[in-house]
Amino acid sequence: NSATEKVGLHELIVTGITDGKEKIADTLHVELWSDRKPQVLAYSVLKTYPHMASSFTQGLEFQGNTLYEGTGQNGQSKLMKIDLATGSVIQSVSLPEQYFGEGITIANDRIYQLTWTSGQCFRYKMDFTLEKAFTYHTEGWGLTHTDSTLIVSDGSNKLSFYTPDFQKTGELTVYDDKGPVMNLNELEYVNGYVLANVWKTNRIVQIDLTSGKVVGEINISSTLPAGIDTSENVLNGIAYKSGEKALYITGKNWPSLFKIQVNGLF
Numbered sequence: 001n002s003a004t005e006k007v008g009l010h011e012l013i014v015t016g017i018t019d020g021k022e023k024i025a026d027t028l029h030v031e032l033w034s035d036r037k038p039q040v041l042a043y044s045v046l047k048t049y050p051h052m053a054s055s056f057t058q059g060l061e062f063q064g065n066t067l068y069e070g071t072g073q074n075g076q077s078k079l080m081k082i083d084l085a086t087g088s089v090i091q092s093v094s095l096p097e098q099y100f101g102e103g104i105t106i107a108n109d110r111i112y113q114l115t116w117t118s119g120q121c122f123r124y125k126m127d128f129t130l131e132k133a134f135t136y137h138t139e140g141w142g143l144t145h146t147d148s149t150l151i152v153s154d155g156s157n158k159l160s161f162y163t164p165d166f167q168k169t170g171e172l173t174v175y176d177d178k179g180p181v182m183n184l185n186e187l188e189y190v191n192g193y194v195l196a197n198v199w200k201t202n203r204i205v206q207i208d209l210t211s212g213k214v215v216g217e218i219n220i221s222s223t224l225p226a227g228i229d230t231s232e233n234v235l236n237g238i239a240y241k242s243g244e245k246a247l248y249i250t251g252k253n254w255p256s257l258f259k260i261q262v263n264g265l266f
């Protein structure tokens, strides 16, 4: 067997010897992975806030000091403005029952909210009036933005880039040193990188937007709320408060929301 390597993302081609000649084996095996081992980023919990345990969190983001949350499940999906100190709702709008709400982000003073399998992204004015609906052709999972580029995850190891009018402009595949990092879910753009929590894990990965490599990771296993059923009620919410250089994290139906400081992120 032989392997060829390229710099950056590696490509492995497995070949076999048949009748003394080297041939590509019956099963051509091509795998891509990163040449970089993610740096484990240590963190500390600065504060614990209440979070509504009825919220199936699918998107979390600050605009200034104001926290916004989007929730999922058919018939229970909402866009909400949240009072951080109490966890209670300041303002909310419900999605029609046929939609399963997913990631949210706020760009150019507009709130965007994805849906899981309906291929519809809703855009609201800051007063929560619905302004427009856009169509896309993947599942909708997480959403964040940098300047006016929207960044969407779809449950694969891919991030897709869209204009504010939801025209697709590109995509990026994400790898760590073990291979493709699938199930990228809720997203947050922080300081040149995209953070993504990986569905059904306690892992947040830090993705380099130029290469797709996972350069860092945070494991929040020691910060799960007590007594939650972690089969579906998983970590799913990362919001960055730039003034504080702090992250706020929560999960689906978690009773708490944690303010954390991560070493080496900023």
Ligand code: DDQ
Pocket: 058, 072, 073, 102, 116, 140, 141, 155, 185, 199, 232
């Ligand atoms: N997604 O957020 C990973 C994109 C979808 C999660 C869907 C989980 C469905 C759970 C439904 C539970 C109903 C009680």
Ligand code: CA
Pocket: 059, 060, 061, 143, 144, 186, 187, 188, 237, 238, 239
């Ligand atoms: Ca977020």
